[in-house]
Amino acid sequence: MIELRQLSKQYGNIQAVVDLDLKIRRGEIFGLLGPNGAGKTTIVRVLTMLTRPSGGSASINGYEVNRDLRKVKKEIGVVPQHMNLDLELTARENLELHGRLHKMPRAQRQQRIQELLAYVELTERSNDLAGKYSGGMKRRLMIARALMHHPGVLFLDEPTAGLDPQARRKIWNLIRRMNSEGMTVLLTTHYIEEAEVLCHRVGIMDHGRLIALDTPAKFKKKVGEIVVEVLNHGNTKYRFFAGREQAAQYAGSLTENVVIREANLEDVFVELTGRKVGD
Ligand SMILES: Nc1ncnc2c1ncn2[C@@H]1O[C@H](COP(=O)(O)OP(=O)(O)OP(=O)(O)O)[C@@H](O)[C@H]1O
Ligand SMILES: [Mg+2]
Structure with a gap:
C-alpha cells in the first residue's frame, strides 16, 4: 500500500504539491491525471526518494519514504518520465548494471535478465545497443529494468508518452499482466483513454492538488x-x-x-x- 499524508513539496515559490492525502491499495492500478505542471512527477519523485518532501509524510508497504530508504528501495521499481537508459550499453548490459546496483548475486542476475527480456519481448534484440532501440522498445527495456529486483510496487511516469498506438497497447498489456501477478502500480498519464482502460481508480490533479478521485466508471x-x-x-x-x-x-x-x-x-x-x- 502507498500512503501519502498531508504531503507537500515546494520549489522556491512554486507549490508543486499541496497537502495531499491519498491511499493506494495493494494490487491496485492507480492513475494520476492532470495537465502539465499539475505535480504528477513531483509525487512520483517524492515517493521514489529522488526528492524530499517539504512537509507531510509518505509510506510504501509500511516503510517510511524519508526514513527507511533501503527498505523502500527494495519495494519499488521506477520508470521515470524521461528516458535514462545507458544508450552506449546493450539491453542486456543495462539490466546487468541495475542488478549489480541492487547487489543481486550473479546467477540470480543472469536468470532474471533472461526471464525479463522474454517478458518484454526483447530477447532477440538483447545484444543490440539500447541507443539503437525504437521508443517503444526503450520503454519496454526501462520497465524490464525496473522489475529486475522483484519490486511489489511499480511507478510509471507517463509510460506511453510519444508511442504509436501499437507500442502503447503492448505497454498496456504488460502493465495488466504485471498487475494480475500482484503488482501495485502508480502511473501518471495525459492520455485519458489510458487511464480509462487501465486504472482501477483515477486521481485528477490540478495545481498540486487532487481535485477529484474515483473509478473511471463513476x-x-x-x-x-x-x-x-x-x-x-x-x-x-x-x-x-x-x-x-x-x-x-x-x-x-x-x-x-x-x-x-x-x-x-x-x-x-x-x-x-x-x-x-x-x-
Ligand atoms: N526541480 C525543480 N525545480 C523547480 N521547480 C520544479 C522542479 N520540478 C518541478 N518543478 C515545478 O513543480 C511543478 C510541478 O511539476 P511536475 O513535474 O510535478 O508536473 P507534472 O504534473 O509532472 O507535469 P508534466 O505533465 O508536464 O510532466 C511545476 O510548476 C514545475 O515547474
Ligand atoms: Mg511529469
Missing part, C-alpha cells in the same frame, strides 16, 4: 454518461445527460450542428477544470 456517471457537443462558429460547447433520450431531446431543440456520443474521462476533466488535459 466519474462518467457523475458528469453524465452521454454528451451533446454543440458546434457553433468554431466553438464547441458540451452538455451532459444521464441518458440518450434526454440528450436526443435537447439536440432536437437546437439548430446548430451537434454530435451525440458517450462521455469519457476527458469530458470529466473539462467539466472539472474548464480546460483540456493538454492545456
Whole structure:
C-alpha cells in the first residue's frame, strides 16, 4: 500500500504539491491525471526518494519514504518520465548494471535478465545497443529494468508518452499482466483513454492538488454518461445527460450542428477544470 499524508513539496515559490492525502491499495492500478505542471512527477519523485518532501509524510508497504530508504528501495521499481537508459550499453548490459546496483548475486542476475527480456519481448534484440532501440522498445527495456529486483510496487511516469498506438497497447498489456501477478502500480498519464482502460481508480490533479478521485466508471456517471457537443462558429460547447433520450431531446431543440456520443474521462476533466488535459 502507498500512503501519502498531508504531503507537500515546494520549489522556491512554486507549490508543486499541496497537502495531499491519498491511499493506494495493494494490487491496485492507480492513475494520476492532470495537465502539465499539475505535480504528477513531483509525487512520483517524492515517493521514489529522488526528492524530499517539504512537509507531510509518505509510506510504501509500511516503510517510511524519508526514513527507511533501503527498505523502500527494495519495494519499488521506477520508470521515470524521461528516458535514462545507458544508450552506449546493450539491453542486456543495462539490466546487468541495475542488478549489480541492487547487489543481486550473479546467477540470480543472469536468470532474471533472461526471464525479463522474454517478458518484454526483447530477447532477440538483447545484444543490440539500447541507443539503437525504437521508443517503444526503450520503454519496454526501462520497465524490464525496473522489475529486475522483484519490486511489489511499480511507478510509471507517463509510460506511453510519444508511442504509436501499437507500442502503447503492448505497454498496456504488460502493465495488466504485471498487475494480475500482484503488482501495485502508480502511473501518471495525459492520455485519458489510458487511464480509462487501465486504472482501477483515477486521481485528477490540478495545481498540486487532487481535485477529484474515483473509478473511471463513476466519474462518467457523475458528469453524465452521454454528451451533446454543440458546434457553433468554431466553438464547441458540451452538455451532459444521464441518458440518450434526454440528450436526443435537447439536440432536437437546437439548430446548430451537434454530435451525440458517450462521455469519457476527458469530458470529466473539462467539466472539472474548464480546460483540456493538454492545456
Ligand atoms: N526541480 C525543480 N525545480 C523547480 N521547480 C520544479 C522542479 N520540478 C518541478 N518543478 C515545478 O513543480 C511543478 C510541478 O511539476 P511536475 O513535474 O510535478 O508536473 P507534472 O504534473 O509532472 O507535469 P508534466 O505533465 O508536464 O510532466 C511545476 O510548476 C514545475 O515547474
Ligand atoms: Mg511529469
